[in-house]
């Protein structure tokens with residue numbers, strides 16, 4: 455049985471207060487909280503196991519190396535990747551996307567080539583491609599959204615053409631929570647010989663993923679959104695593609711031999727992992743994966759969908775709410791963006807903060823999305839495995855307070 459109340463008990467921070475009220479944490483799309491199991495793993499590592507990896511012949515170093523490399527295998531199995539060598543550790547989704555743009559992109563994108571993104575991308579899947587396009591005089595093209603906050607697929611053949619070299623889009627929106635239909639994008643891109651990268655920052659922590667079946671060329675995600683520590687992320691790439699890419703950073707660990715004038719490089723995955731990595735982050739992420747495995751991503755997703763049904767039912771009692779959400783239940787997740795008529799999102803966020811409720815307000819690093827809908831931003835409540843029905847009740851009651859407070863001002 456999936457019981458969010460039991461799960462919540464594993465998260466020390468969720469037992470705390472904010473502004474004197476019990477903390478209601480509704481900002482998991484920005485970063486998840488960490489269970490005591492992950493915190494304990496980090497403590498254990500720093501207290502008893504800390505050593506650098508891949509270079510010591512002493513026990514501690516070998517033990518740390520073993521834990522580090524076992525996590526690579528665990529991640530590969532968890533996401534059904536091609537092989538463990540195809541899992542590259544980075545600092546997060548942002549770094550993973552930059553790695554592809556700087557290494558694969560610089561080698562393969564030439565003047566006049568086209569890069570296809572969507573208008574709903576997080577800045578981290580937009581700016582690295584803008585930088586590359588500028589450097590190479592390449593062209594950016596954009597998939598739009600339909601009335602249901604889904605990728606508009608009707609003009610895919612005109613958007614993705616023989617000139618397209620890579621398509622990089624999000625698998626799940628951090629603004630609307632839309633689970634995008636990406637299969638036809640991947641199929642079309644491969645038909646014209648283009649590569650596909652999915653930004654899995656939101657997808658990897660909420661949806662069961664089968665990377666081989668998805669047939670995606672690159673997949674990027676972050677550990678901190680899936681119960682793991684900050685500063686650790688993953689780039690998955692098909693082995694033969696990663697193999698063909700030049701290193702993007704030089705330094706220790708990524709070399710085979712080094713001379714004064716030139717060097718030869720290590721094979722995968724070391725070639726793309728220069729310097730001392732975030733060893734504790736990787737080992738902490740391993741513990742996060744154990745936690746998620748025990749519960750199952752499919753059960754977590756199901757819980758979030760039920761919570762969303764409940765939230766939508768309750769929030770209908772609050773006057774003047776506009777939501778930005780798919781009308782198709784199957785395309786929704788645990789992210790709800792909304793605005794309150796006549797009230798700025800920052801004001802909503804400030805009042806909720808006083809009530810002990812953490813939501814995100816603003817453009818959510820998606821300024822082009824906001825511009826497209828002619829809004830300055832939204833309020834965003836986002837759920838995870840530890841979000842309870844009681845949290846939603848407190849949230850909705852507080853929105854009623856916000857409405858009451860601001861309608862009083864409006865009358866003055």
Ligand SMILES: Cc1ncc(COP(=O)(O)O)c(C=O)c1O
Pocket residue numbers: 483484545546547548549576578579624626627628653655656676
């Ligand atoms: C869809 C999406 N892409 C990319 C990112 C960037 O992730 P990070 O800051 O962990 O690199 C985020 C973070 O919120 C996101 O939601």
